[in-house]
Amino acid sequence: MQYCELILPADASREDWMRARMKGIGGSDAGSILGLNHWKSSVTLWAEKTKRIQPDDISGSMAVEAGTRLEPVVAQWFADETGKKVQRRGTLRSISHPFMLANVDRWIPKEKVGLEIKTTNAFSAKEWDGDEIPSSYYAQCLHYMAVTGAPYWYIAVLIGGQDFRWKTIPRNEEDIKLLMNEEAEFWKHVQDGTMPDHIDGSDSTTHTLSRLYSGSDERILDITEAASDILDKYDELTEQKKKIDASIQECKNGIMALMGESETGTISGRKVTWKRGNPRETVSLSEIKKKSPDTYAALKEKGFVKVSAASRIFRIW
Numbered sequence: 001m002q003y004c005e006l007i008l009p010a011d012a013s014r015e016d017w018m019r020a021r022m023k024g025i026g027g028s029d030a031g032s033i034l035g036l037n038h039w040k041s042s043v044t045l046w047a048e049k050t051k052r053i054q055p056d057d058i059s060g061s062m063a064v065e066a067g068t069r070l071e072p073v074v075a076q077w078f079a080d081e082t083g084k085k086v087q088r089r090g091t092l093r094s095i096s097h098p099f100m101l102a103n104v105d106r107w108i109p110k111e112k113v114g115l116e117i118k119t120t121n122a123f124s125a126k127e128w129d130g131d132e133i134p135s136s137y138y139a140q141c142l143h144y145m146a147v148t149g150a151p152y153w154y155i156a157v158l159i160g161g162q163d164f165r166w167k168t169i170p171r172n173e174e175d176i177k178l179l180m181n182e183e184a185e186f187w188k189h190v191q192d193g194t195m196p197d198h199i200d201g202s203d204s205t206t207h208t209l210s211r212l213y214s215g216s217d218e219r220i221l222d223i224t225e226a227a228s229d230i231l232d233k234y235d236e237l238t239e240q241k242k243k244i245d246a247s248i249q250e251c252k253n254g255i256m257a258l259m260g261e262s263e264t265g266t267i268s269g270r271k272v273t274w275k276r277g278n279p280r281e282t283v284s285l286s287e288i289k290k291k292s293p294d295t296y297a298a299l300k301e302k303g304f305v306k307v308s309a310a311s312r313i314f315r316i317w
Helices: 014-021 027-033 042-049 062-082 122-128 135-148 173-192 203-212 224-259 285-291 293-301
Strands: 004-008 090-094 101-104 106-108 113-120 152-159 163-170 264-267 270-273
Touching: 004 014, 014 101, 027 042, 027 101, 027 135, 027 173, 042 173, 042 203, 062 113, 062 152, 062 163, 090 135, 101 113, 101 135, 113 122, 113 135, 122 152, 122 163, 135 152, 135 163, 135 173, 224 264, 285 293
Parallel strands: 113 152
Antiparallel strands: 004 090, 090 101, 106 113, 152 163, 264 270
């Protein structure tokens, strides 16, 4: 049974790959759709796929650059350690679900399975302990298995430039079915232009909503019917937060009282500091503008005054 077809060769240009990616859902999108990606929410992904916003340009990121340069190194390390022959494959498209794409890092032809390659810093090492892998990467590998029909998938990671690990992820039909249903539902939202139903609390979604709705319509909109339950939840959580914040400050105050004039203390091996900061100098531009307009104009002309774009501020009264 043929599960997929090759739509772009491994040596395709980045421009061709980007165009193809916008026409479907790739493996790196799976975590966002399931709400597992801390950096990009399903709302942000939807806005990008519908071309309402441009994806953030991360090409200049050192982490991205390092990942690109180290990919062949990690692939060879995996091949050397396992004795498996790996090769580049290109971009694949599911025959049964054409919106599902797979840009596989490496393919192992003898086993007809793939290898996902990752690099990360030493602070993320615990996420790879034992059989563990980050949830978003698990979703990514499930996506690739769904597209290719592979019975399992390999994942290899280089942690902190010196800790190499690799693992086998078995095929899980129940998880794959769930993922495919979620991706199909998400793609419907892309096709009909309606925002995904779940609006999460991530910074990604907050940033995207601000970009999508940057205008200013002064008409009063009654959203009671749609937002009443949301507002009730907001009030409940706000009250809980007040109590939690007060309890946290109570703990801080208790420790501060015990420390007295000491700047540093230890509690069960953990360090606590309460140090005096350096005095800060501040300049009020509004005061300069009011009392010395010429000085303000000169500062602005020389580029010392930066005026940012106006943004919308959300408040509940």
